[in-house]
Amino acid sequence: MFLIDVQSKTPIFEQLKKQILEFISIQVLSPNDKLPSVRSLASQLGVNPNTVAKAYQELETQGYIYTVKGKGCFISDNDTDAQIRLEKMKEFKDKVKEMKKYHIGKDGLYQTINEVYEEEYHD
Amino acid sequence: MFLIDVQSKTPIFEQLKKQILEFISIQVLSPNDKLPSVRSLASQLGVNPNTVAKAYQELETQGYIYTVKGKGCFISDNDTDAQIRLEKMKEFKDKVKEMKKYHIGKDGLYQTINEVYEEEYHD
Amino acid sequence: MFLIDVQSKTPIFEQLKKQILEFISIQVLSPNDKLPSVRSLASQLGVNPNTVAKAYQELETQGYIYTVKGKGCFISDNDTDAQIRLEKMKEFKDKVKEMKKYHIGKDGLYQTINEVYEEEYHD
Amino acid sequence: MFLIDVQSKTPIFEQLKKQILEFISIQVLSPNDKLPSVRSLASQLGVNPNTVAKAYQELETQGYIYTVKGKGCFISDNDTDAQIRLEKMKEFKDKVKEMKKYHIGKDGLYQTINEVYEEEYHD
DNA sequence: GTGGTCTAGACCACA
DNA sequence: GTGGTCTAGACCACT
DSSP, X not given: OOOOOTTSSSOHHHHHHHHHHHHHHTTSSOTTOBOOOHHHHHHHHTSOHHHHHHHHHHHHHTTSEEEETTTEEEEOOSSHHHHHHHHHHHXXXXXXXXXXXXXXXXXXXXXXXXXXXXXXXXX | OOXXXXXXXXXXXXXXXXXXXXXXXXXXXXXXXXXXXXXXXXXXXXXXXXXXXXXXXXXXXXTSEEEEXXXXXEEOSSSHHHHHXXXXXXXXXXXXXXXXXTTOOHHHHHHHHHHHHHSOOXX | OOOOOTTSSXXXXXXXXXXXXXXXXXXXXXXXXXXXXXXXXXXXXXXXXXXXXXXXXXHHHXXXXXXXXXXXXXXXXXXXXXXXXHHHHHHHHHHHHHHHHXXXXXXXXXXXXXXXXXXXXXX | OOOOOTTSSSOHHHHHHHHHHHHHHTTSSOTTOBOOOHXXXXXXXXXXXXXXXXXXXXXXXXXXXXXXXXTEEEEOOSSHHHHHHHHHHHHHHHHHHHHHHTTOOHHHHHHHHHHHHHSOOOO
């Protein structure tokens, strides 16, 4: 279910966070679903448990998941998926602003969007 | 001319690289223009010369500038500005792909682009 | 394992790079092998950690090794040894072209090769 | 007659030395021929006179040219061309040794030599 | 005066 | 403990 690239420049715990958020956004993980335990996920991915713990901790701080002592971590139930997409839209807007800074015309951006959305769905 | 945020999480030398690329892209810096000397830029920004040197060196290995020992660093002359915009478009495409992964519709993206590009130009 | 000549005109970090490439080429270092840590190699060679780090960083940008933060540096896994030999052959070809420019006959070159390759293997 | 690449990593004075040696080797410049004056060559190439002077000085130290005060620099007359080719052969031998270190077979080297020497002559 | 290399030593993020 | 970034200050080669 989770895929990690240890050679990537982005820290493992960030990769994990991102994937969990993705799963929430597309409702593969729904409110009150249980996340795998830190230790099981760590051993499954072959990474340090501290790394998984860090990802979970940050997600909790940001309100996307909640922890029940002795039971595990669960997806929050406050429109979490909508929040995530809002967050992503903000990132997108920042990217667009950057494009504008480089004097890149909006037509090129439209075209790129169309290209991407016309492709078949794949990972 | 150059602005650095020492508080930022992104390394100083990366901020510098980005700004130089921006200036090339919008042709504030044109092929064979001379960049400020490592030492002068460093003292002007209040950072260590090594930091500026690192930015320049990376830009050189990436082919955006060239160095003449004893004379200084200069903007490369092979359509560097076009190359940079291409690179940026690639980044944008990746971002759009990410949006698609999160099941965000393309209409929202269009709208965001319009918002950004309708604003007055500012830094 | 590594030998550095601090007197040499060629920079220490270049000497290091060369030796590492040599070891990869003759498969003393194989894909995914771990390189010595920056600090340990530095102290072993009696040089500054920054110097070793620079060598590693350049090897990484050239694609010969990859870095996993918090774990160390490792040999890349894409036929790195073959790539290095190809690179070396290119250097050799350039040298031969130079010889031709100086109007040196190819017979002399053959002879030199035979001399070198008939000697016993040594460092 | 002389060609300089200011963007090259090899210092200008080295490029100059190399070209002069090349011309001696192929007898475009013969013993007792006069070299262009420091100032004329410098202005012709658009480089600093000190740079040309440095090239000449090193060539004199190495015995390839001699200076007559108030008259100029001249090619030495002691089989200079043969000496240069010897020097070049030494460089070639070092390169071959390097190839051997990387465990590159001699057959590949033969082949490369043939390729180069079969090409038409060009710069 | 220009960039290139190096040292000594520091702090941080990641695992 | 690992590499990444940064500072302060030094020496060298090239122009």
